[in-house]
Amino acid sequence: MDLFEIAKLAGLVIGAYLLGSVPFGLILTKRFTSVNILTEGSGNIGATNVRRVAGIKLGILTLAGDFLKGVFPVYLAGTITGCKTEFIELYISVVAVAVFFGHLYPVFLKFKSGGKGVATAAGGFLVISPWAFLATVTVFTIVTYSYRRVSAGSLAASALLPFVVWFTGHSITYTSCALIISIFIFFRHRENINRLVSGTEPVI
Secondary structure: OOHHHHHHHHHHHHHHHHHHOOOHHHHHHHHHOOOOOOOOOOOOOOHHHHHHHHOHHHHHHHHHHHHHHHHHHHHHHOOOOOOOHHHHHHHHHHHHHHHHHHHHOOHHHOOOOOOOOHHHHHHHHHHHOHHHHHHHHHHHHHHHHHHOOHHHHHHHHHHHHHHHHHHHHOOHHHHHHHHHHHHHHHHHOHHHHHHHHHOOOOOO
């Protein structure tokens, strides 16, 4: 592998992080409303808070933006390298984690006020494991509808993700990637978990 190939691969990882850092929720609410999403509601830039404080249309647009920024770099990662399968899986996983961490800890917001990563992770795993994506979206939908709480659906889907990735592909690399992402999603939802336990989590 020559220096150009190394630079290209490293550049996509950095680009994935920077793309993940783009705060679509903040951009959309600043452009179309007078709401400061960083101080309204939960203060989160994700689609759930945007929907809550700025309306369903901007919530959907935020969801789409956060989802697609997970899809694009992970898809690109699978197309720019012709190396061995083991390396491809590792590289795609690194790119998926990079865009995910960009959303959680965005450089454009001084590594603070990031989202919880669910939509961005879902976009990445649509590319990595479509069957795992389908299974977790199904669980998310059922749990969210049943309990009327997005956080409950997100946590249930995240808990399931590593298991489904393993059973549908038997890839240790992709399963490890899913486990890392799942752990951080739970970490970012720690306040939601406390509210779910106490029964004070807002309903849809």
